[in-house]
Amino acid sequence: MADNNEVIVTSGLTKVFPTGLKAVDALDLSVSSGEIFGLLGPNGAGKTTTVGMLTSRVIPTSGSASIAGVDVIADSTIVKQLIGVVPQTNTLDRSLTVFENLFFHGRYYGMRSSEARVAAEETLDRFKLRDRATADVNELSGGMAQRLMIARSILHRPQVLFLDEPTAGLDPQSRLALWDILGSLHESGQTIFMTTHYMEEADRLCDRVAIMDHGKILALDTPAALKRSMEADTQVRVSVEGDLDGLAGHLKNFEGVSESQVLDGAVLITLRGRAGMIPKLVDYVEVGGFALNDLSVSEPTLETVFIKLTGKELRD
């Protein structure tokens, strides 16, 4: 992935808080243009501190970070023009209406009054907030406030959008709606760096995921590759007429099978390198003289990857 298209680059990025806590430990990252990059980890893993250092809010103890080649600490005023940030909490300007939140945001980023007005109007339509334009932001639902926060953060057309736990605390419907928004931003070419502790979110949205715990990246790859990297790649459940123990023994000899056992009236095998293996597996079952009833495949989730790497559950 690392090429001259890199937008976010960190090198040995470290933050030690005055309490002695090493929140982020020598982080080396590279995120390419147009990518959705996810930082996945439990609370306290160092995700928010990482976003803080990438957005000029947390001063690194050592190491460096740059956005589009611009040093985050040395040239923070330039970097702030290159990034949009949606923090964990609702930081909408409570003294302003929905429209004014967008309008003044544009003004902060140097848009002329007419430009900011046009940008705010377009954004209201794009994010389906038109009918709430003159509403007090205190009246917005959680999902709508989050939509407005995202709308505001990309109004100045940043190169990178940072989202810190964007769907934490949202109801399932709002979460789905937000995933759609992030998906369409991704399609339009927006580079997105997000943190999450929802497996499904990382799996569904992100091009690449870094699994983080205790300030360190434990694994970094596409969700599929992360799952493939697990020793047991695919779990296949095979049910046949007759001798299950015999089948279990037979399947142990199939190429790529690391485990084979009888479970709940079927044989459960773990199989590496799924692609192209299933038809061969079907043939192999029949060659062994078994009449195949049913075969189902389930991939391991990021959750299994995470538990394997950290030895703990992800959710709080």
Place this chain on the structure above:
Amino acid sequence: MSDLALAQLRPARDASLSAFKAMLLRDVAVLRANLASFILRTVMQPLLFVFVFTYVFPKIGQGIGGAQGEATFSSLLVPGVVAIACIFQGIQAVMIPLVQEFGYTREIEDRVMAPLPVWGVAVEKITAGALQGLLAAVIVFPLATFIPATPVHLNISWPELLTFLPLATVLGATLGLAIGTRVKPQQVTLVFSVVVIPVTFLGATYYPWASLDPIPWLKWAVLINPLVYMSESFRAALTPQLPHMPIGAIYLAMIGFIALLGWVGIDGFQKRVTT
């Protein structure tokens, strides 16, 4: 990159200046939308004060003002009331919003992420607070001048007024910033009891500083109170015939307090938003 037109990057200086200006415009828009409550909160306290002490008391024959007498009292109250209006804006327009923004809403985030240095956001807070202080002074001045039952004698000294007024409003705003960045939301009422009330009562607002001669320890102790210099500055500018501190000393003290409180406030602001 596909259909995303990225924003043009601007040099740090240009970006900072326009962000600063836009934040001021935002504050003006908020002030305009809340003008009625701004006027009410600005006017109420001085209005009642002037009304009771310089209208009601003389009418009902209750004397106030000690040796200087009632007539002088209404004149020496004008500078004090204007000074209080300035310092209250520092509390109401800078400190209270800041405590809320840091404590509950975190809504300062959007402005902190705007393309200007963090200290620039703090300076904008001071500027907006000072402008509101100026507006408050302009609103309160006629009240203090025309309500009293006994005549008010003003001898406006313009060079002093035009230099002391901005200094006093900036001083009020830096005080608000300094307190606002160091106080938790649950401590606001405490700040009123232990800071705001003592500062206003012992701020040479209802009497000239020089008249504290009979209580020397108090006369020297109140010199740590920035409001003393604000009141004395308006006394020198509006009623120079009444006793007031030497003008040079007032300038020096106000500039010194602005530097000190400005530093404390900007430093506190930076520490609150970056770690």
